[in-house]
Amino acid sequence: MFDYIDNTEKLSDLLTRLDKAEWITLDTEFIREKTYYPRLCLIQIASADTLACIDPLAISDLQPFLDWLNQPQRLKVLHAAWQDMEIFHHLGGGNVPTPLFDTQVAAAVLGMGDQLGYARLVEALLGVSLDKSQSRTDWSRRPLTTAQLEYAIDDVRHLRDVYLLLREQLDKLGRMKWLEKPFQKLSDPATYTVDPQTVWERVKGLQILKPQQLAILRELAAWREQRALQKDIPRRWILSDEILLDMARMQPDSPAGLRQIRGLSDEQIERGAGEWLACIARGQAVPKSECPSLPRRRKLDANMTVVADLLTALLNQVANDHGISAQMIATRQQLEKMLEEGRTTLSDDWRGVLVNDLFTEVLSGKTRIRVRNQQVIVES
Structure with a gap:
């Protein structure tokens, strides 16, 4: 059984009942096909003895819940938390x-698989097969059926036992510290703050552009992001990545030039030409020394290929020592990219915790490596 919370009185009562919980499990259902920001449609929440679905579409003021949720005295347990956060x-x-x-x-970090889905995790730990029949539900439609609500509440019902089992295994293996940086990042508001001046870096296909063209792309992508934010619509509804790339590459200086770009209608050009051409002009005016550039990657020569082989061997040893698949820590491609970019560290998450210091010491020549009893030994 679970509670369905659809007014402020019920919400206040729920928060009172949950107030002494040391931890809660949490999940959301949302849609975002037609908006820039996800539209929250349902909140599922549970403690050791309480289960509830909160209907944010029926409650006029969610601020009391948000204030309660932001209280630091209780742990919030989620699966794949990024979108919820x-x-x-x-x-x-x-x-x-x-x-x-x-x-x-x-x-x-327990070696169960990278980006493991919730249903697979529940089945692996609890032996429970979750119902997947409502995975394509339109959560904005009301009323929600019993089947929909049961499907939704399962996301926090079983998460309680999953959390306790994972916590037990992490404590047993001494791996809780591995999670500090990843969890800190998920709790950092900067992780979810959009900077219009950096969104150009996520435009697909930008590798074909030269630095001056990248400066133009930066202006155009920032304009598109700000417009999408203002209108609360998907950025692709403003202009597609392909059109941004063509504008940056072709650098039209008139509406006639814009008409040479595939995918732009006369109506779009009439509405947007002035702003687009201004973005292009600003990008063209950026001094060459200040133009953005992509990370320089150098192709591995024979010597660096040997270094990559060495790091791969060390990686395999670390993975074996911790009972984790080496592929979960890093792929050969990721190691080569690290070397191509001149880095000595892999990442700032738990994977980096395992290998960053080792890689840095090896690549700086501060250690020596030998084989003993068929194991790779690193000595300072």
Whole structure:
């Protein structure tokens, strides 16, 4: 059984009952096909003895819930928390609930698989097969059926036992510290703050552009992002990545030039030409020394290929020592990219905790490596 919370009185009563919980499990249902920000449609929440679905479409003021959620004295347990936290960051005026525990990340450091889905994790740990019949539900439609609500509440019902089992295994293996940085990042509001001046870096296909063209792309992408934010619509509805790339590459200086770009209608050009051409002009005016550039990657020569082989061997040894698949820590491609970019560290998450210091010492020549009893030994 679970409670369905659809008014402020029920919400206040629920929060009172949950107030002494040391931890809660949390999930959301949302849609975002037609909006820039996800539209929150349902909140599922549970403690050791309480289960509830909160209907944000029926409750006029969610602020009391957001204030309660942001209280730091209780742990919030989620699976694949990023999108849920993005929602609360937007609704909460830039605040993010903390502290957090992400069961997907926890499962990864226990060697259960990278980016493991919730249903697979529940089946692996609890032997429970979750109903998937409502996975395509339109959560904005009301009323929600019993089947829909049962499907939704399962996301927090079983998460309680999953959390306790993962926590037990992490404590047993001494791996809780591995999770500190990933969880801190998930709790950092900056993780969910969009900077229009950096969104150009996520435009697909930008590798074909030269630095001056990248400066133009930066202006165009920032304009598109700001417009999408203002209108609360998907950025692709403003202009597609392909059109941005063509504008940056062709650098038209008139509406006639814009008409040479495939995918732009006369109506779009009439509405947007002035702003697009201004973006292009600003990008053209950026001094060459200040133009953005992509990370320089150098092709590995024979010597660096040997170095990559060495790091791969060390990686395999570390993975074997911790009972984790080496592929979960890093692929050969990721190691080569690290070397191509001149880095000595892999990442700032739990994977980096395992290998960053080792890689840095090896690549700086501060250690020597030998084989003993068929094992690779690193000595300072």
